[in-house]
Each structure stands twice: as structure tokens, then as C-alpha cells.
Amino acid sequence: MSFKRIWALFKARNYEFFRDRAGFGWNILFPFLIVAGFGVIFSSDSGSDYKLGVFSVKENQAGLESLDLPGRLKTYQHIKIIPFETRDEALDKLAHHKIDLLLENAGPELKYWVNDSSPKGYVLEKMVRESMVPEEWFASKVIRQEVRGEGIRYIDWLFPGILGMNIMFSALFGVGYVIVRYRRIGVLKRLKATPVTAFEYLTAQLVSRVLIMLISSSVVWLGCDLLFSFRMHGSYLDVLAVFFSGTLCLVSLGLVLACRGTNEELTNGIINFISWPMMFLSEVWFSIEGASGFVQQAAKLLPLTHFLNAARKIINDGATFSDVSSEVAILLIMSFVFLTIGSILFSWTK
Amino acid sequence: MTGNPNVIEVRNLEKHYNGYTAVDGISLAIAKGSCFGLLGPNGAGKTTTVEMMENIIPPDRGVILYKGGERDRTFNQEIGIQFQHTELLAFLTVEETLKTFAAFYHKHLPVEEVLTLCMLDNIRKNMNHKISGGQRQRLLLGLALLNDPELLFLDEPSTGLDPQARKHIWEIILDINKKGKTIILTTHYMEEAENLCDTIAIMDKGRIIEQGSPKSLIKTHCQEEGCPKNLESVFLKLTGKYLRE
Numbered sequence: 192m193s194f195k196r197i198w199a200l201f202k203a204r205n206y207e208f209f210r211d212r213a214g215f216g217w218n219i220l221f222p223f224l225i226v227a228g229f230g231v232i233f234s235s236d237s238g239s240d241y242k243l244g245v246f247s248v249k250e251n252q253a254g255l256e257s258l259d260l261p262g263r264l265k266t267y268q269h270i271k272i273i274p275f276e277t278r279d280e281a282l283d284k285l286a287h288h289k290i291d292l293l294l295e296n297a298g299p300e301l302k303y304w305v306n307d308s309s310p311k312g313y314v315l316e317k318m319v320r321e322s323m324v325p326e327e328w329f330a331s332k333v334i335r336q337e338v339r340g341e342g343i344r345y346i347d348w349l350f351p352g353i354l355g356m357n358i359m360f361s362a363l364f365g366v367g368y369v370i371v372r373y374r375r376i377g378v379l380k381r382l383k384a385t386p387v388t389a390f391e392y393l394t395a396q397l398v399s400r401v402l403i404m405l406i407s408s409s410v411v412w413l414g415c416d417l418l419f420s421f422r423m424h425g426s427y428l429d430v431l432a433v434f435f436s437g438t439l440c441l442v443s444l445g446l447v448l449a450c451r452g453t454n455e456e457l458t459n460g461i462i463n464f465i466s467w468p469m470m471f472l473s474e475v476w477f478s479i480e481g482a483s484g485f486v487q488q489a490a491k492l493l494p495l496t497h498f499l500n501a502a503r504k505i506i507n508d509g510a511t512f513s514d515v516s517s518e519v520a521i522l523l524i525m526s527f528v529f530l531t532i533g534s535i536l537f538s539w540t541k
Numbered sequence: 542m543t544g545n546p547n548v549i550e551v552r553n554l555e556k557h558y559n560g561y562t563a564v565d566g567i568s569l570a571i572a573k574g575s576c577f578g579l580l581g582p583n584g585a586g587k588t589t590t591v592e593m594m595e596n597i598i599p600p601d602r603g604v605i606l607y608k609g610g611e612r613d614r615t616f617n618q619e620i621g622i623q624f625q626h627t628e629l630l631a632f633l634t635v636e637e638t639l640k641t642f643a644a645f646y647h648k649h650l651p652v653e654e655v656l657t658l659c660m661l662d663n664i665r666k667n668m669n670h671k672i673s674g675g676q677r678q679r680l681l682l683g684l685a686l687l688n689d690p691e692l693l694f695l696d697e698p699s700t701g702l703d704p705q706a707r708k709h710i711w712e713i714i715l716d717i718n719k720k721g722k723t724i725i726l727t728t729h730y731m732e733e734a735e736n737l738c739d740t741i742a743i744m745d746k747g748r749i750i751e752q753g754s755p756k757s758l759i760k761t762h763c764q765e766e767g768c769p770k771n772l773e774s775v776f777l778k779l780t781g782k783y784l785r786e
Contacts, residue, residue, distance in 0.1 A: 206632055381627045386617045
């Protein structure tokens with residue numbers, strides 16, 4: 192093994208990445224845009240509100256007070272009332288899940304429509320009915336208790352997921368896809384004609400990509416932090432260790448995908464086939480808490496799951512490195528397995 | 542191994558792809574310091590033969606000896622290759638590409654010398670994806686020469702070059718050959734083979750159908766009246782005039 196050759200290949204790959212302005216810019220811009228977009232969308236919590244349609248409401252009939260709705264219903268939080276002029280218009284929105292439940296604004300009798308296939312409609316129906324029951328009825332039957340503490344904003348929970356997703360795509364496409372392309376156009380064949388070994392080449396690609404991803408993730412973190420003031424509860428050093436092991440694991444997975452193919456379109460399909468389920472099962476966007484046991488077990492086989500679990504524990508909950516040591520160990524073991532498979536199967540030529 | 546007159550020797554080399562025989566029992570011995578030309582129509586098996594000798598693809602059968610022994614780790618340190626189709630890292634400059642490749646070898650020529658030799662001085666700061674086809678060929682030749690190789694494989698080195706650039710490449714090849722380096726050249730330009738090579742093998746359908754010096758081949762195969770006394774006549778006579786591929 193020659194460190195001189197690894198260093199030369201490492202430098203060459205870094206030049207390639209940083210000088211390809213379109214690719215480099217997109218790597219930085221993409222996660223930033225996603226976080227910014229979700230920040231705007233969820234800033235008003237409109238995504239999680241229950242949408243209650245009311246008809247018929249005249250254009251000049253302003254304010255909740257003038258509507259014929261149960262008094263308590265008007266006071267409930269997280270219900271957004273959406274007025275409609277006609278019933279047909281409102282029913283169309285209900286049928287298309289644009290609203291969760293529809294109420295008629297017509298006197299003391301409460302008449303409502305609900306879409307049977309809407310889970311939020313089902314819950315909202317219970318809330319509407321509950322609003323008709325006098326509050327005193329609950330007084331002796333239910334005891335309310337509060338959990339005190341700082342809540343985690345959705346954007347704080349989402350942020351590690353977006354960074355992890357960006358690293359996953361960058362690792363799989365930036366390593367897997369690029370190596371397959373290099374093989375097809377003969378770059379790898381030219382390297383095979385030199386004293387460079389497969390181990391030296393793969394090591395240089397791995398180290399270069401891990402470094403690039405850590406740098407670009409730091410830039411995205413700084414940029415997003417300036418805009419949204421993320422709450423970081425743990426240690427930056429611990430997060431760095433988690434991001435390092437997560438990136439290493441995902442880049443190693445990219446090397447496995449790149450070890451033989453020459454067909455970029457097939458590789459593209461395989462990477463999408465792996466990355467899209469990983470994105471959802473590993474809880475980038477939403478929790479799979481409550482999903483079937485099989486789904487939860489399948490999620491544990493995915494490196495991104497352990498990566499995001501560890502990152503969120505530190506960022507959102509203030510966990511220490513020892514709290515996430517099992518996730519980090521799994522990521523390192525997976526990295527070793529992927530690297531071994533990738534090195535054994537690696538081919539320079541078609 | 543010492544004293545072996547042949548730099549590279551192949552015996553009964555075979556390569557098959559899904560039932561198709563690309564190379565069918567070739568045997569060759571290439572003497573040190575020679576310029577050996579491998580000619581043949583498209584699909585004759587030239588590139589496959591050369592790539593097996595270069596250690597790029599493994600043979601299905603046969604033996605390849607370098608300096609009388611098995612090819613070991615020093616083989617890649619001592620050979621230079623210019624492939625027929627090779628892309629380079631797009632966002633590296635010409636100079637950076639040469640420096641990167643220079644780092645792969647224990648010993649190499651100064652990058653400045655290679656830049657001058659291959660007339661790359663004035664484009665040294667150009668990115669690889671912005672250089673012309675001819676400049677690219679010169680850079681690929683520069684990469685092949687970088688480690689001052691004992692054995693140089695050139696697969697159609699002057700394809701796509703204008704006459705001036707081609708003449709320049711020929712001068713470089715002749716100069717290297719004069720320094721005692723061994724060259725294995727494949728080309729479709731008969732004039733190129735006639736000018737550069739001291740030994741020529743003509744391949745067809747995976748086999749060597751004729752071998753000798755350009756002069757001896759012309760003498761043997763162009764005896765009829767009216768037959769132009771050149772290598773192209775020999776080539777067409779041996780491989781036929783029908784279109785391949």
C-alpha cells in the first residue's frame with residue numbers, strides 16, 4: 192500500500208468534486224432548500240392542524256363568533272376552520288381529503304359530513320361530538336396531568352433527518368454512480384494500467400467522500416442554524432463522531448453498489464430502490480412508531496436508521512456518546528462488512 | 542531471466558466471450574528494443590490480445606511471460622499504456638493529471654519534460670474536458686510515457702490527429718524506440734506501421750495470419766505486376782477487401 196498514491200487519488204477526487212460547480216452547489220443547496228421549505232411550511236403548523244370545513248358562509252360573514260358552531264369547538268386549538276359558500280364545493284373538498292370534516296352552519300342542529308377513509312376525519316368527528324358534551328361531565332372521570340419540559344419543534348426533529356438523507360444520496364450517487372460511470376468511460380481501466388491497487392483507489396474515494404460530506408454538512412448546518420436557530424442539546428464532538436460513522440457506513444454501501452456495474456441507468460435504479468425505502472423506514476420525514484413489527488425490524492437493518500437515531504438522541508435529547516455507542520458500533524460493523532464485500536467484488540473493467 | 546532477448550512472450554493465448562472466440566491460440570515473442578506492429582481489420586482481436594498482454598483482462602488459456610517470467614508487481618511500474626478509448630478526470634488540468642499519475646510510480650520523468658515532449662506546455666492549465674481530441678491524444682501519450690517505461694503499448698495512438706500532430710507522434714515514438722524501449726503498436730494506418738515498426742503481425746479472426754518485417758511482407762506478397770509495393774496491398778491481400786463489422 193502506498194500513501195503517496197492514496198493521497199494523489201484523494202486530491203484528484205476532491206478537485207473533481209469542488210470544481211464541478213453544478214454538482215457541488217447542488218450538494219450544499221439541496222438540503223438547505225429542503226430545510227428552508229419545511230421551515231416555511233410548518234412554521235404555522237398548518238400541516239398538523241385538523242381542517243374543519245363550514246358551509247354556507249357568506250363572503251362578508253367574518254369571524255368565528257358569527258358561525259353556528261358549538262361554543263367549545265370554537266375554542267379548541269389545532270382546528271383550522273375553513274369557510275365555504277356552498278355545500279357542493281365543500282363536499283368536493285371533503286371527498287378529496289382537502290378538509291377532514293364538514294359542518295353545516297345552520298342553527299342549533301349539528302349536521303356534519305365525514306369521509307370514511309380519512310383517519311383525521313375520524314378523530315375530528317370525535318372532537319366535534321365531544322364538544323357537545325358538557326365539560327362538567329368529565330370533571331370527576333378524567334384526571335389531566337402534564338409533562339413539563341421543552342418541546343421539540345418539528346423542524347428540530349426533521350433537521351438531522353434532512354442532513355442524513357443528503358449524506359445518503361450523496362454517498363450512494365456520489366460514490367456508487369460516479370464509480371460506475373468511471374468504469375464505463377474507461378477511467379478505471381486507465382488506473383488499472385498503473386501500479387494503483389483497488390484498495391488504494393477505494394480508500395481514497397472513501398476518505399475523500401467522507402471528508403466532503405462532513406464539510407458540506409457543516410456548511411448546511413451553519414446556514415440552517417442562522418435561519419432557524421436549531422436547538423442543539425448535546426455535544427458537537429459527539430455529533431461529529433456519529434456523522435463520521437454514519438457517513439462512513441453510507442459511503443461504504445455506495446462502494447458495494449459500485450463494485451461491478453457499468454450500466455449507469457441500472458445503477459441509478461438500484462440506488463433509488465435502496466435509498467427511497469431507507470428514507471421512509473429510517474424516519475427521515477416522520478416517525479414509524481406504531482408501524483407493524485415487521486416494518487420496524489426491517490428498519491433496523493438499514494444504516495440510516497441507526498445514524499438518525501443516534502444523531503437525534505444527541506441533537507434533540509442531549510444524549511452523550513456513550514448513550515449512542517450501540518448505534519455507532521452497528522454503523523462501524525456495517526461499514527466493515529460493506530467495505531469487505533466492496534473490496535472483494537471490485538472490478539476495474541467491464 | 543537475465544539475458545532473455547524477449548521483453549514479452551505469449552504462448553497459445555485464447556480469449557472467448559459467450560461462445561465467440563476473440564483470440565484463438567496466438568503465440569508471439571517480442572524482442573527487446575523492437576517496435577512491434579499488430580495490424581488487423583476491426584474485430585480481428587488486436588485490442589483483446591494487447592489488453593491480455595497489458596494485464597487488463599485475463600486470458601482464458603495460454604501463457605504470458607514478461608522478461609522470461611510471470612508478470613509480478615513490478616510489471617505495472619515498467620509499462621506504459623495508451624488505450625484506444627480512455628476518458629480522464631474532467632475537472633483536473635493537464636498538468637495536474639500528469640502530476641497525479643506521476644505519483645503512482647516509484648520513478649518517473651519530470652512532468653515538465655513530458656509536457657514539453659508532448660507539446661502540452663501551452664495547455665497545461667486547461668481542464669481535461671476543455672482540450673481538443675488531438676490534445677487529448679497527446680496527453681494520453683504523455684501519461685503512457687510518464688514512468689519512462691521499458692515496454693510501451695500504444696493502441697491506435699494517432700487516431701483522430703491531423704497530419705502535423707501525427708508526424709509529431711511518430712517522431713516521439715521513433716525517439717523512444719531509439720532509446721532502446723520496446724513498443725507494441727496497433728494501428729489502422731498502414732503508413733504508420735510501415736514507418737515505425739520493425740516487425741509486423743497481421744491478425745484476422747483471432748489468429749495471426751502473417752508476421753515479418755514490413756519489407757519482407759511487401760516482398761513476399763506484392764510480387765505480381767501492378768500490385769502497389771506497400772503494406773496496404775499486403776494487408777488487403779491477406780485479409781480480403783470485404784467490409785468488416
